[in-house]
Amino acid sequence: MSGVGIVSAQRAHFDQPLALKGGSVLPAFDLVYETYGTLNAAKSNAILVCHALSGNHHVAGRSADELGNPTANVGWWDNIVGPGRPLDTDRFFIVGVNNLGGCHGSTGPASPNPATGRPWGADFPVVTVEDWVDSQARLADHLGIDAWAAVMGGSLGGMQALQWTLSCPDRVRHALVIAAAPRLSAENIAFNDVARQAILTDPDFHGGHFYEHGVRPLRGLRLARMLGHITYLSDDQMAEKFGRRLRTGAGSYGFDVEFEIESYLRYQGDKFAGVFDANTYLRMTKALDYFDPAQDYDDDLARALARARAKFLVVAFTTDWRFSPERSREIVHAMVHNGQDVAYAEIDSAHGHDSFLMDEPHYHAVVDTYLKRVKL
Amino acid sequence: MSAPLERADFDLIAGWVQPGERVLDLGCGDGSLLRRLIEERGAKGYGVELEDAEVLAAIGNGINVIQGNLEQGLAGFDDQTFNHVVLSRTLQTVRHTERILGEMLRVGREAVVSFPNFAYWKNRMAIMAGRMPVSEDLPYEWFDTPNLRFFTLLDFEALCARMDLVIRERQVLDDAGRLVTEEPNFLGSLAVYRLGR
Numbered sequence: 408m409s410g411v412g413i414v415s416a417q418r419a420h421f422d423q424p425l426a427l428k429g430g431s432v433l434p435a436f437d438l439v440y441e442t443y444g445t446l447n448a449a450k451s452n453a454i455l456v457c458h459a460l461s462g463n464h465h466v467a468g469r470s471a472d473e474l475g476n477p478t479a480n481v482g483w484w485d486n487i488v489g490p491g492r493p494l495d496t497d498r499f500f501i502v503g504v505n506n507l508g509g510c511h512g513s514t515g516p517a518s519p520n521p522a523t524g525r526p527w528g529a530d531f532p533v534v535t536v537e538d539w540v541d542s543q544a545r546l547a548d549h550l551g552i553d554a555w556a557a558v559m560g561g562s563l564g565g566m567q568a569l570q571w572t573l574s575c576p577d578r579v580r581h582a583l584v585i586a587a588a589p590r591l592s593a594e595n596i597a598f599n600d601v602a603r604q605a606i607l608t609d610p611d612f613h614g615g616h617f618y619e620h621g622v623r624p625l626r627g628l629r630l631a632r633m634l635g636h637i638t639y640l641s642d643d644q645m646a647e648k649f650g651r652r653l654r655t656g657a658g659s660y661g662f663d664v665e666f667e668i669e670s671y672l673r674y675q676g677d678k679f680a681g682v683f684d685a686n687t688y689l690r691m692t693k694a695l696d697y698f699d700p701a702q703d704y705d706d707d708l709a710r711a712l713a714r715a716r717a718k719f720l721v722v723a724f725t726t727d728w729r730f731s732p733e734r735s736r737e738i739v740h741a742m743v744h745n746g747q748d749v750a751y752a753e754i755d756s757a758h759g760h761d762s763f764l765m766d767e768p769h770y771h772a773v774v775d776t777y778l779k780r781v782k783l
Numbered sequence: 784m785s786a787p788l789e790r791a792d793f794d795l796i797a798g799w800v801q802p803g804e805r806v807l808d809l810g811c812g813d814g815s816l817l818r819r820l821i822e823e824r825g826a827k828g829y830g831v832e833l834e835d836a837e838v839l840a841a842i843g844n845g846i847n848v849i850q851g852n853l854e855q856g857l858a859g860f861d862d863q864t865f866n867h868v869v870l871s872r873t874l875q876t877v878r879h880t881e882r883i884l885g886e887m888l889r890v891g892r893e894a895v896v897s898f899p900n901f902a903y904w905k906n907r908m909a910i911m912a913g914r915m916p917v918s919e920d921l922p923y924e925w926f927d928t929p930n931l932r933f934f935t936l937l938d939f940e941a942l943c944a945r946m947d948l949v950i951r952e953r954q955v956l957d958d959a960g961r962l963v964t965e966e967p968n969f970l971g972s973l974a975v976y977r978l979g980r
Contacts, residue, residue, distance in 0.1 A: 717891060743861075746805065749849075751848070752842070752853070755835070767961070771834055776842045777842050780842075
């Protein structure tokens with residue numbers, strides 16, 4: 408049951424050039440976004456929800472344009488947004504945005520390149536977490552929001568919430584950084600690169616210009632998602648959910664789908680490849696790899712975070728091995744070192760990295776309790 | 784009625800904290816002490832707490848609470864970050880006694896430790912009568928107590944000497960929360976120490 412009901416996406420066009428961290432300049436861009444709840448007169452009750460690798464602006468509710476579809480797409484974080492839910496739409500004005508470089512309506516690799524009239528494809532620049540925050544700040548301007556009551560996100564979304572407090576310290580009062588890390592480990596980057604290689608070596612990728620060939624690198628994208636999915640789950644959860652069960656009861660001594668886990672991963676891979684853009688996937692993983700606020704501070708995270716003025720809630724999950732609790736504690740301890748305001752909850756959950764999307768009562772109670780203290 | 788008494792040590796601790804000082808409260812519970820130190824003393828407070836329900840309550844109290852297990856030490860906290868590191872009525876529940884005391888004085892300049900005195904005369908009476916003591920400051924039955932360590936003022940001071948910890952101040956309270964000046968190891972139910980290196 409959806410809390411916010413039927414929702415429609417909106418589009419904002421920005422015609423001032425955006426200088427990107429990688430050195431290129433986007434002459435203009437669009438951002439697609441959704442909002443839930445009502446912006447108050449003081450414009451002090453707005454929360455920005457940043458999405459992770461495969462997310463988009465459709466955070467909550469059912470999309471108006473999919474009403475004819477009986478399995479109409481419910482927002483990816485619907486369980487936490489709505490009247491009486493932790494992100495209480497009776498109190499807050501929630502904004503979900505599709506990131507630049509995305510594939511759900513905001514300007515991205517499949518959008519037309521104004522210089523050629525053809526899809527950008529491989530020529531769309533690699534965008535960073537900093538670039539996303541800069542573009543989201545334009546959206547805040549567009550909505551008349553001087554300062555967010557909170558910026559919130561899980562995983563890569565949590566990194567954006569963190570970056571907001573560094574790029575625009577006076578424009579965010581609270582940051583909710585969930586299942587995130589201050590930067591990727593070598594192992595994290597390794598997983599991302601295998602995913603990218605799956606896409607880059609797919610014959611249908613055509614160097615990123617596959618749109619003009621009327622094909623999509625579905626095999627590569629599928630493999631990338633299968634690999635990613637393994638890292639989102641926990642070993643225990645996989646054992647419990649699938650174990651070593653066979654679909655047919657006995658092994659066929661071949662290479663068709665036999666184990667339940669194979670079936671599950673292939674299904675997830677196919678589903679994802681059917682709706683996601685390979686060029687976007689490449690860029691999202693690169694944004695993850697490059698994120699490293701401490702890099703310019705001799706790897707001293709405390710110094711890097713010193714300019715943040717927001718209060719923080721940091722949340723991690725015990726079985727998350729992609730961004731383990733230790734990684735969240737790096738953020739927490741840097742802030743304690745600086746004397747900044749931070750609360751940290753470590754949630755006992757079986758669902759690995761994906762826990763941040765789950766309707767886990769204690770986790771939601773933590774977010775709810777924290778947000779109830781946010782003054783409007 | 785016993786609520787204020789339960790936290791008689793808070794009055795003493797609050798008196799030791801100066802405005803603007805940084806305090807780390809280990810086993811901070813719902814953050815009651817920190818909230819008082821922040822509101823009354825203008826301190827900058829952080830707490831460490833393990834239990835989910837207490838962490839939730841502390842967040843509700845607006846406390847900088849960090850969920851973690853004291854048995855694993857204070858890894859991640861930098862040396863000499865705090866003016867005071869408080870362990871209120873918790874030392875007796877910690878298995879790694881020496882390690883936590885050492886960690887407190889690594890991350891803080893002063894350790895503030897309060898604990899129930901097992902040698903309090905009413906406790907001695909209970910033992911004499913053949914039963915484990917249950918009192919204001921030892922409110923559990925033997926079968927449901929979270930306490931792992933049972934020790935006295937003299938025991939604690941012997942450990943401090945062994946660890947080269949300097950006792951800067953000691954205050955002792957009876958089970959009505961009144962200050963005890965004479966025969967503290969006999970008349971005192973709760974002890975509060977300020978320790979340094």
